[in-house]
Amino acid sequence: MSKTKVAAKDGWFTLDEAAPALIGSRCNGCGTYAFPAEQVYCKNPACDSESFEQVELSRSGRIWSYTNACYQPPAPYIPTTDPFEPFALAAVELEAEKLIVIGQMTPDVSVEDLKIGMPVELVLDVGWEDDEHQYMVWRWKRAG
Amino acid sequence: MHPWGKWGKPFVEYGVKAAREALADAGVEWREVQFVAGANTIRNGYPGHVSGATFAQALGWNGCQISSNYAACASGSMAIASARNRIMAGLCDVALVVGADTTPKGFLAPTGGDRPDDPDWLRFRLQGVTNPAYFAFYARRRMELYGMTDADLAQVKVKNAKAGAQNPYARYRKEFTLEDVQQSPMVADPLRLLHICATSDGGAALVLCSREYAEKKGLANTVRIRAVSTATPTYPSTHLEMPDLATDSAAVVPPPERPFRSAVVYAAYEEAGIGPEDVDVAEVYDLSSAMELDWIEQAGLCGEGEAEHLLRNGDTAIGGRIPVNPSGGLGAFGEAVPAQAIAQVCELTWQLRGQAGPRQVEGAKVGVTANQGLFGHGSSVIVSV
Ligand SMILES: [Zn+2]
Numbered sequence: 143m144s145k146t147k148v149a150a151k152d153g154w155f156t157l158d159e160a161a162p163a164l165i166g167s168r169c170n171g172c173g174t175y176a177f178p179a180e181q182v183y184c185k186n187p188a189c190d191s192e193s194f195e196q197v198e199l200s201r202s203g204r205i206w207s208y209t210n211a212c213y214q215p216p217a218p219y220i221p222t223t224d225p226f227e228p229f230a231l232a233a234v235e236l237e238a239e240k241l242i243v244i245g246q247m248t249p250d251v252s253v254e255d256l257k258i259g260m261p262v263e264l265v266l267d268v269g270w271e272d273d274e275h276q277y278m279v280w281r282w283k284r285a286g
Numbered sequence: 287m288h289p290w291g292k293w294g295k296p297f298v299e300y301g302v303k304a305a306r307e308a309l310a311d312a313g314v315e316w317r318e319v320q321f322v323a324g325a326n327t328i329r330n331g332y333p334g335h336v337s338g339a340t341f342a343q344a345l346g347w348n349g350c351q352i353s354s355n356y357a358a359c360a361s362g363s364m365a366i367a368s369a370r371n372r373i374m375a376g377l378c379d380v381a382l383v384v385g386a387d388t389t390p391k392g393f394l395a396p397t398g399g400d401r402p403d404d405p406d407w408l409r410f411r412l413q414g415v416t417n418p419a420y421f422a423f424y425a426r427r428r429m430e431l432y433g434m435t436d437a438d439l440a441q442v443k444v445k446n447a448k449a450g451a452q453n454p455y456a457r458y459r460k461e462f463t464l465e466d467v468q469q470s471p472m473v474a475d476p477l478r479l480l481h482i483c484a485t486s487d488g489g490a491a492l493v494l495c496s497r498e499y500a501e502k503k504g505l506a507n508t509v510r511i512r513a514v515s516t517a518t519p520t521y522p523s524t525h526l527e528m529p530d531l532a533t534d535s536a537a538v539v540p541p542p543e544r545p546f547r548s549a550v551v552y553a554a555y556e557e558a559g560i561g562p563e564d565v566d567v568a569e570v571y572d573l574s575s576a577m578e579l580d581w582i583e584q585a586g587l588c589g590e591g592e593a594e595h596l597l598r599n600g601d602t603a604i605g606g607r608i609p610v611n612p613s614g615g616l617g618a619f620g621e622a623v624p625a626q627a628i629a630q631v632c633e634l635t636w637q638l639r640g641q642a643g644p645r646q647v648e649g650a651k652v653g654v655t656a657n658q659g660l661f662g663h664g665s666s667v668i669v670s671v
Contacts, residue, residue: 175535187521209422209474215414216395233423240536253475258430
C-alpha cells in the first residue's frame, strides 16, 4: 500500500505535483503579498485590513543568493539520507511578489552548479516519512 | 567581564563575577546599586528568564528595583537601555547591567519540543536552514556584488585573532595565518569553520550612573553613553533575516530608504548628534567574517562595497584609520548571547579610557557598537569620553 502524501506544513503550498506553488496572501486592503499567508492582520503599518485572499505565488524565480549545508543541521531537521549528504540551499527572488523565499535545491545539483540570477522553479519532494505518510516539502529546481 | 570559554558552569557564576569586577572598577558598593537590568538567556531554565532577579539574589538581595530583558543577541543593549532610561528619568542614580550565558555545543538550534508555529523551529524542520546558512547567503552576495574573496574572509579572521590574542577575556587567544583560515573546513559555502563564530560561555557587566552621582562620588575615568538604539525594521523588510524563510514583499510598499541594519546605527548617531565621521573605534557583530564587512558599511564607516578596500589597506586593524573589533570580536569570543552587546561596550570603555593595553586604539574618543538580535532587534550604542 502506498503512503499518503501530506504537506509537511499545512497551507503553505499546494500538493499539485506537476505544478506546485507556495500559498501566500494578497491583502484586500493594500494589495501587498505575504508568505506564509497572513491570517489575521496586515503587516503593512499603513493598512488596517483583516481580510486576505489566498494566492498561489509565482512558481519560478531567480537565485538571490545560495549556499550549502556541509554538515547535518541539528534537530528538528530530519535528514533525508543516512549517512548525511550535503545539500545546496537557495534564496530565490520572486519577481511579481518582490519577495525572497529560501528552499533546499533538488539533490541533483550542488553548490558549484549555482549562480546568482539563475532561474529556478518550485517542485515538491519528500522531506521525511513515517509508516503511513510521506511529508512533502518544497525544493527549488534548476529551470529549463 | 568573565572570560569567555566553554567552562560548563552555571551562567549565574559568570554574571556575578563580571558584576563584582564592574562594581570594583567603578568604585561602587553593591548595596548602593538601586537598579539591576539583567539580559536574559533562554537556554538555562527559569533563572535565565528572570535574569534581573537571578543576579540580584546571587549578589545578595539589596532591595533594588529590577528588569529582565530578552531581545535574543540584542538582549544586552535592551538591558543597557532599561537602566539608562531609568537613570535619565531621574528614578535612580546608579544601576548595574549584567548578562551571562552557558551554551550547548555545536550549532545554535531551537530549544526542544515540537513547535510547528514557531518560525525558528520551522526553518530547521522544513528546510534545514542553520544560522551559518543565513550568514553564507549574505557572504555570497558580497562576493557577487563587491568582489569579496576567500582571502578577504581569511584576512578578517587573521586581523581579529591577532587582536583577540591580546585580550585576556577572549576565548580564542591564538593567532592564525591566512593559510590556516583558508584550509579550515567549509561549513556553509563560502564560509569556512574559521569564518563563523562559535558559541561560548561568558559574562559581562556595566555600572551606569547619572552624571550628578559620578560627580558627587568623585568617580574617576568615567565615559558617557551618548545613545542607545534598539530600533526595529520598517516595513517592508526586504533583507533575509533569521529565522524567517521569506522576506516581506516590496511589490506594493517600497522598501525604506535606509535598510534595517543601517537604520539601527543611524538612529544612534541621530540621538548622539554625531555622524560616522566622528567615530574612532567600532565593535561590530561579526557572526561571520563577511558580516564584519557588512556592518562597517551599515555603520557608515565607509561607502557601500568599500569595506574590502579598508580591510586590504589595514584601515580596520589596530593602528589603522578606523579600527574595528579591537577586542577580537565574536571571532575571538564566540557568542554568549545575553552578554555580547554588553561586552562590546566594556571594550569601548577600556578603549576610551586608554586602558586597552596592547589593543589600544590611540586617542580614541568616540566609539560605536552594532549588533542585532533575532526577530528584528536592532542594537547600537555610542560611547564618548
Ligand atoms: Zn494590507
